[in-house]
Amino acid sequence: MNILLKQQYTSEDFNTHCAFLFPSLEDIPEKWLSTQELNFVKRVNTNSPDETVIPVHRANYSWFCILPKPNENPAKKLENIRLAGYQLTQFLHKERIDELHISSFHASSLDLFALAEGIVLSSYAFQKYQNNEKKRKHQLQTLDILSENFDYKQLKELEIITEAVYLCRDLVNEIPSELNAKSLAEILKQKAEEVGIRAEVMNKKKIESLKMGGLLGVNKGSTIPPTFTILEWKPFNFINEKPIILIGKGITFDSGGMNIKTGTYMENMKSDMAGAATVASVVIAAARLSLPLNVMAFVPATDNRINSDAMVSGDILTMYNGKTVEVVNTDAEGRLILADALSYANKFDPFLTITAATLTGAAARAIGKYGIVAMESHARTQFDLLKQSGEEVYERLVEFPLWEEYFDLIKSDVADIKNSGPAEAGAITAGKFLEYFTTYPFIHLDIAGTSFTNKNDGYRGIGATGIGVRLLISFLQNVIQNHQNS
Incomplete structure (x- = not known):
């Protein structure tokens, strides 16, 4: 348009x-x-x-x-x-x-x-x-x-923000036979380099050398190798010495693995990479808006399918940071690839890391399409600013706790941690699992209930909504505003 x-x-x-x-x-x-x-x-x-x-x-x-x-x-x-x-x-x-x-x-x-x-x-x-x-x-x-x-500044902002939402929607709506880990990485690299973003795509050989057992474990059932894409926007006038890292779940199709999804639960699983589409679209928009921030996007990507080599319940994976994970549910795969990305983020000593993921049905059941389930660890100030941003753009957050008692639900007898707990508190135990792999301020956004809709939902449309893009762009702008006011 x-x-x-x-x-x-x-x-x-x-x-x-x-x-x-x-x-x-x-x-x-x-x-x-x-x-x-x-x-x-x-x-x-x-x-x-x-x-x-x-x-x-x-x-x-x-x-x-x-x-x-x-x-x-x-x-x-x-x-x-x-x-x-x-x-x-x-x-x-x-x-x-x-x-x-x-x-x-x-x-x-x-x-x-x-x-x-x-x-x-x-x-x-x-x-x-x-x-x-x-x-x-x-x-x-x-x-x-x-x-x-x-004014023309507002015009430019309007164009860039809406085009970022369009990009996110296009990626999520694309069919799985066209959008896989390889093609997603290629698209993101091309889009990023067009606007001056440094882009790196790690292939399977590199991922193996880094011993990212979560990403490799989920990928075992696929014929398409995994990728790990890094986008970095670091302009000459960046104001944050430590980067803000946005990590998006890039499961390009989720069959559930050996714990296969049944009935209609598999129907919209092309949208399981909405987190990846969100964070990549945001960093590309940050570059186009010339935001003076050091912002990175990590996109670990694979599909979760079934073959004779696929990961099974009872497997134990060794993650990038050396921690071991007992697999009790192969359909709790998104947190495995995010855990490797979160561990990898440690080497950058981030100011803040935010994960965006269609992680749990529990989040969708808890609050439906009207809000994003959110959790924070050692990031209260940043979380409050993100929540304010959500109110401003009407992509609102509902905070769930990460109390230490919830970790008891994902303790393993045979490994350091297991990848899933009981039915109750499912969104929280997923967040608690991710927190286990962090050593820095961390916010988790579970967009399972908001990222895709089968019914027309106002200006959010039908299919992919792009919810999370405007939220995170607004947050980055508010980080800059707070810095200027301090």
């Missing part, structure tokens, strides 16, 4: 399809609409308060009056505007509108940013394999922002 900005414009620019953002009915300028049009808008707004987008059809074009639900909470107010952007796109798609002008009256540039963000994110569709034109979603081609207050 092309996103354009006009800071100088005339009334002629409104003689086309336009959407106008009004904080309230009282903010609609006198004589902007005809008496009949204004009465119609007032009637709809009064009788159907959930209809935040009210179309006014004229001879050759349509105007859309946007009256988002008011809210005292600034973050919820912006979220309501994004959702109004989603409602607007439903009209655009139905009427097959290719170009739209948006403007605002008495609304801030942040409000207009949220509206544009909602429109752009709602316009995404993964249609690579859809040949039936009748089923293909009509997509807006050009969005023109008409505003004296909106």
Whole structure:
């Protein structure tokens, strides 16, 4: 989609399809609409308060009056505007509108940013394999922002953030026969190098030399060798001596291994690499935004399949740091590859490491699609800032504890630790397992409930949502802001 900005414009620019953002009915300028049009808008707004987008059809074009639900909470107010952007796109798609002008009256540039963000994110569709034109979603081609207050820095940020979400969604939505450990690494390396990021892809031979037993163990059932991709954005003006490391689970397809998934549980397992797509998209966005931070992404990648050599329950794996893990469930594989990555991160002495992973069904069952299960270890200040970022972009965190008692649930009689515990506290024991491999400030994000949806979910769409991308970009921006204010 092309996103354009006009800071100088005339009334002629409104003689086309336009959407106008009004904080309230009282903010609609006198004589902007005809008496009949204004009465119609007032009637709809009064009788159907959930209809935040009210179309006014004229001879050759349509105007859309946007009256988002008011809210005292600034973050919820912006979220309501994004959702109004989603409602607007439903009209655009139905009427097959290719170009739209948006403007605002008495609304801030942040409000207009949220509206544009909602429109752009709602316009995404993964249609690579859809040949039936009748089923293909009509997509807006050009969005023109008409505003004296909106600046080109905001325009660039809007483009980069939404494109990062698009990249994440594209990667997660891609089919397993096309996206495997090798092709994922190749795509990430190419995308990273295009924007000046140092990219390294470790192949199986290198991974074997590093003795990453978790990644190699999960990969035993696959015919495609594993990869471990490292992306590093380290500009000349970075403000953090110690890097922020983002680690994403890169299971490109998860059959469950010998503990095979049954029924529909395997249906969307192409999305089990959403964590990898998230962290890579964030670091690429950080480079494009020229953020003065030393940020790295680690992407350990493999699929989890079954053959005669596959890992089985009862196996004991020796990890990168020498710790041993008893495998009691081959479908608890994501934490095994993340553990190697977390151990490897020790050599960089990170300021903070964040894992993003579709790790447990327990997280999804606990809070559903409305939040991200999160845990922290020795990172209270950073966690509070991340939670604040989540509130701001409406990708909210729900904190679960990492109390020491939970470690008792994953103690092993035959190894240092086992890879799964009982059914209860499943999201926490997974986080506790990861914590075991850290020696630095650590935050874990379980995005199992938020990363993929089978039903249309507003501007988050259907299929891959990209949730986590805006959260982590906002967090990095807030880290910079805090540094500047200190």
